[in-house]
Amino acid sequence: MTKYIIQRLIIAVPTILIISFIVFAILELSPSDPVGQLPLTIPPEVREQIREALGVNDPFMIKYVKWLRQFLINEPLNILENATGMTFGDSEGRLRYISWQTRSPIVDLIGQRWGQTFLVVGSAYVLGIMIAIPIGVISAYKQYSLFDQVGTFFAMVGFSVPTFFTGLMFIVFFSVKLKWFPSIYDTTLQVSFNDFDSIVTQFKQMVMPMTVLGLFYMAQISRFTRSAMLDNLHQDYIRTARSKGLNERKVVLGHALRNSLIPVVTLITLGIPGIFQGAVITEQIFRINGLGQLLIIAIQGGDLPTVQSLTFIFAVLIVVFNIVADVLYALLDPRVAYN
Amino acid sequence: MKRSVIKMTSLLLVFLMVTGGLGIVSAQADDTLNILFWQAASNVNPYLSGGTKELEAAALVLEPLARIDPDGVLTPFLAADIPTVANGGVSEDLTTITWTLQEGLLWSDGTPVTSADVVFTYEYCTNEETGCAQLTFFDGVASVEAMDDLTIVITFDGPKPYPYGPFVSFQSPIIQAAQFADCIGANAQNCTDQNFGPIGTGPYVVDEFLANDVVTYTVNENYRVEGQPYFSRVVFKGGGDAESAARAVLETGEADYAWNLQIAPDVLLEMESAGLGTVIVGFATNVERLMMNQTNPDPALGDARSVWAEDGSNGHPFLNDPVVYQAMSMAIDRNIIAEQLYGAGGIATCNVLPGPPAYASSNNDSCLTQDIDGANAMLDEAGIVDSDGDGIREYDGIPMSILYQTSTNAVRQNTQALIKQWWEEIGIEVELRNIDAAVFFGGDPASPDTYGKFYADIEMYTNGSSGPDPETYMAAWTCSSVSGPDNNWLGNNVPRYCNPEYDALVQAMSDTADLDERASLAIQMNDLLVQDGVMIPLIYRGSVSAHSNTVEGVQMNAWDAELWNVAEWVRSE
Numbered sequence: 001m002t003k004y005i006i007q008r009l010i011i012a013v014p015t016i017l018i019i020s021f022i023v024f025a026i027l028e029l030s031p032s033d034p035v036g037q038l039p040l041t042i043p044p045e046v047r048e049q050i051r052e053a054l055g056v057n058d059p060f061m062i063k064y065v066k067w068l069r070q071f072l073i074n075e076p077l078n079i080l081e082n083a084t085g086m087t088f089g090d091s092e093g094r095l096r097y098i099s100w101q102t103r104s105p106i107v108d109l110i111g112q113r114w115g116q117t118f119l120v121v122g123s124a125y126v127l128g129i130m131i132a133i134p135i136g137v138i139s140a141y142k143q144y145s146l147f148d149q150v151g152t153f154f155a156m157v158g159f160s161v162p163t164f165f166t167g168l169m170f171i172v173f174f175s176v177k178l179k180w181f182p183s184i185y186d187t188t189l190q191v192s193f194n195d196f197d198s199i200v201t202q203f204k205q206m207v208m209p210m211t212v213l214g215l216f217y218m219a220q221i222s223r224f225t226r227s228a229m230l231d232n233l234h235q236d237y238i239r240t241a242r243s244k245g246l247n248e249r250k251v252v253l254g255h256a257l258r259n260s261l262i263p264v265v266t267l268i269t270l271g272i273p274g275i276f277q278g279a280v281i282t283e284q285i286f287r288i289n290g291l292g293q294l295l296i297i298a299i300q301g302g303d304l305p306t307v308q309s310l311t312f313i314f315a316v317l318i319v320v321f322n323i324v325a326d327v328l329y330a331l332l333d334p335r336v337a338y339n
Numbered sequence: 340m341k342r343s344v345i346k347m348t349s350l351l352l353v354f355l356m357v358t359g360g361l362g363i364v365s366a367q368a369d370d371t372l373n374i375l376f377w378q379a380a381s382n383v384n385p386y387l388s389g390g391t392k393e394l395e396a397a398a399l400v401l402e403p404l405a406r407i408d409p410d411g412v413l414t415p416f417l418a419a420d421i422p423t424v425a426n427g428g429v430s431e432d433l434t435t436i437t438w439t440l441q442e443g444l445l446w447s448d449g450t451p452v453t454s455a456d457v458v459f460t461y462e463y464c465t466n467e468e469t470g471c472a473q474l475t476f477f478d479g480v481a482s483v484e485a486m487d488d489l490t491i492v493i494t495f496d497g498p499k500p501y502p503y504g505p506f507v508s509f510q511s512p513i514i515q516a517a518q519f520a521d522c523i524g525a526n527a528q529n530c531t532d533q534n535f536g537p538i539g540t541g542p543y544v545v546d547e548f549l550a551n552d553v554v555t556y557t558v559n560e561n562y563r564v565e566g567q568p569y570f571s572r573v574v575f576k577g578g579g580d581a582e583s584a585a586r587a588v589l590e591t592g593e594a595d596y597a598w599n600l601q602i603a604p605d606v607l608l609e610m611e612s613a614g615l616g617t618v619i620v621g622f623a624t625n626v627e628r629l630m631m632n633q634t635n636p637d638p639a640l641g642d643a644r645s646v647w648a649e650d651g652s653n654g655h656p657f658l659n660d661p662v663v664y665q666a667m668s669m670a671i672d673r674n675i676i677a678e679q680l681y682g683a684g685g686i687a688t689c690n691v692l693p694g695p696p697a698y699a700s701s702n703n704d705s706c707l708t709q710d711i712d713g714a715n716a717m718l719d720e721a722g723i724v725d726s727d728g729d730g731i732r733e734y735d736g737i738p739m740s741i742l743y744q745t746s747t748n749a750v751r752q753n754t755q756a757l758i759k760q761w762w763e764e765i766g767i768e769v770e771l772r773n774i775d776a777a778v779f780f781g782g783d784p785a786s787p788d789t790y791g792k793f794y795a796d797i798e799m800y801t802n803g804s805s806g807p808d809p810e811t812y813m814a815a816w817t818c819s820s821v822s823g824p825d826n827n828w829l830g831n832n833v834p835r836y837c838n839p840e841y842d843a844l845v846q847a848m849s850d851t852a853d854l855d856e857r858a859s860l861a862i863q864m865n866d867l868l869v870q871d872g873v874m875i876p877l878i879y880r881g882s883v884s885a886h887s888n889t890v891e892g893v894q895m896n897a898w899d900a901e902l903w904n905v906a907e908w909v910r911s912e
Binding site: 031032033035036037038039040041042043044045046047048049050051052053054096098099101102103104105108109112171175176179182183184187188284285286287289293294297298300301302 | 375379381382384387388389390391467468469470471472473474475525527528529530531534535547549550551552553555574576577578579580583586587590591593594776777778779780781782783786788791800801802803804805812826827829830831
């Protein structure tokens with residue numbers, strides 16, 4: 001098992017490097033321009049000087065190597081220094097990878113935002129899972145019952161209605177008409193556990209985005225749980241368990257659910273990188289300063305370094321969580337062995 | 340496990356209902372001004388970013404020597420008064436201007452503002468490696484010198500009839516020399532702290548800056564006007580979209596000010612009817628116009644496509660014919676476009692330069708009435724007829740089929756659809772194309788889709804003068820600025836117009852100081868551009884914003900920052 005994990009990790013390194021090259025090359029070839037959004041009153045010569053100052057015109061390989069060096073060596077060193085308080089080499093003169101739009105280190109931007117994404121999108125994910133699994137189990141157990149039909153209906157709605165629509169509906173209904181929740185997420189709010197009001201305010205501004213996203217995640221996971229449960233409920237070992245006289249609760253939760261959770265856990269694990277990517281549209285609608293919003297603003301502004309860095313981080317997360325999912329699979333299901 | 344899940348969920352739901360029912364959205368604190376920009380500011384340095392969002396975010400903090408008020412008139416800010424030839428501030432030969440700072444000015448950190456800061460600002464922006472976005476404001480400046488602590492002399496390299504470019508308006512404010520001393524040249528990009536929190540003289544200081552998200556400001560204790568500003572905190576929130584920004588001011592009252600609300604006119608009107616806020620519009624010189632390619636964009640020409648030839652050999656097959664472009668202009672109903680697509684934010688115009696009022700020509704106003712029959716008759720009369728019966732007129736045997744491109748944007752695509760329909764009614768076949776704005780306005784010389792390359796017959800976009808003086812703007816269409824391969828397709832003269840008569844007018848304007856004469860020259864230039872069919876002006880575009888009815892003192896300004904007088908904004912009782 002350990003050997004397997006080590007093997008996978010070793011293979012991951014070249015994979016990630018190749019991904020980094022592809023991500024970099026594709027974006028580099030894209031026809032985006034960091035000064036494209038500027039007013040037309042700024043003449044071409046000035047635009048050219050801005051491009052020059054940003055290093056837009058450097059040759060491709062130089063930019064790539066610079067990026068690799070700054071992103072894979074300089075930035076981790078910085079993080080390490082900040083975490084440990086020690087200095088390694090010339091920390092003052094170390095170049096950091098700068099975003100074209102903000103002229104600030106990209107890693108700092110990400111550091112500022114990932115927490116927000118994790119809080120909002122992550123809790124929506126947890127909420128979605130918490131609701132989805134019971135719904136999936138009951139729907140499967142009482143297949144074709146009213147509960148199942150209603151569950152299916154909600155899952156279909158969650159699946160097929162895009163978040164930009166549900167988000168807007170929520171805003172119109174809960175912010176404009178009822179005035180219950182704010183439509184603008186206050187990212188400057190200081191939440192402190194000593195201050196009950198701040199917790200309430202934070203909770204209130206999270207309710208709508210969380211519900212919108214939770215509904216979406218719930219739809220996927222509940223359908224998946226339901227079908228996994230259905231598969232298992234008709235297996236021979238369930239009949240055996242029942243014939244041994246076990247009570248229904250034990251049969252369903254102890255036997256069927258445990259086995260059904262194997263694929264569900266894999267699905268949930270594979271979905272985790274998606275949390276970090278943030279929910280681009282939902283964050284944009286509610287003005288949450290998460291990573292998804294950062295990505296979309298960077299794309300709009302032709303801020304290639306930021307887009308490249310974010311895409312690369314997402315790619316790494318996907319590779320990593322694929323390995324985690326594989327390992328979890330083996331842990332949960334002893335029949336699976338990697339040799 | 341299951342039981343605890345149900346418990347948690349129900350607890351959550353109860354909490355939700357209680358907070359929702361009791362609290363209602365916590366009212367915004369009265370002493371906080373909430374400004375909503377649906378594009379978030381990336382930094383607070385107007386010299387590194389030419390985008391309006393950054394310029395406006397900086398306008399609360401940084402101030403120029405003088406601003407331009409909503410009527411297009413100069414108003415001193417840091418300067419004691421406006422230098423003119425009459426008061427001796429501008430030299431007789433128009434080559435120098437002498438500004439004097441107000442006495443006793445302090446930066447927000449308590450240190451005095453001196454002429455050295457002004458000189459530094461000049462050095463900062465004109466350093467080639469800084470990549471300064473506002474470089475044009477220092478065009479023609481030979482030197483900026485500090486005579487004493489309060490006096491600054493700007494010397495131009497020739498007579499400058501309109502010397503109010505440098506250090507005027509929100510695009511050219513004064514930054515503090517002490518703070519930015521190490522940020523000049525290549526270092527400019529790395530000075531994150533300075534770019535995120537410049538020290539200024541304005542009514543507010545940056546308290547916290549979250550890039551691409553929000554800026555919070557507190558009061559500048561050293562602000563020069565006693566008692567101002569009136570708000571103790573300003574939150575400058577970015578992100579989202581224009582429609583929800585409008586809703587937050589006009590319908591939910593969550594924000595006090597929302598910027599740039601180009602949304603469907605009927606939607607905006609309905610929101611305004613909720614009674615919480617007011618829509619405001621400011622007009623400067625922006626005109627949405629059709630650029631008429633004076634050269635031949637035929638793909639078969641290869642490298643010569645859309646390239647202007649001095650001998651006129653590569654002219655457009657038919658767009659240069661007055662009958663054709665006049666008919667095309669007559670076929671358009673500008674009022675319908677203005678009313679249905681622009682609402683408060685646009686009025687029909689026939690001029691390339693519609694403002695300030697003294698500079699607006701009244702010689703082309705006949706275009707405001709649509710006349711499709713007249714256009715058809717005109718084309719028939721000139722012998723430009725549909726000879727093969729396919730519904731498309733032929734010009735010297737060439738079918739009149741045009742490619743009409745613009746950037747991707749709902750209003751523009753709707754305008755395209757309307758104009759296509761009208762042009763087809765006069766027998767011109769129209770193919771529409773829209774290109775992502777970042778590509779279209781991007782300067783990539785390798786891309787065939789930029790507006791500068793103009794691989795189409797007609798393209799549509801908005802342009803305007805960056806200030807009330809139109810000299811630079813009108814100088815864009817001279818022969819020497821024709822966009823082409825020799826300047827990487829970055830020349831300002833995108834329609835590739837070349838007329839010695841026009842060039843002479845541009846020259847005359849750069850030698851004339853008298854404002855009335857300048858206006859008359861500008862009108863002549865405008866008329867040439869329109870009557871020679873270089874452009875078909877469509878809509879005089881204003882900036883649309885909205886403010887809450889609880890905020891007083893807002894004066895919409897299209898010439899300078901919309902937040903130019905934010906120090907005077909106050910919450911009404």
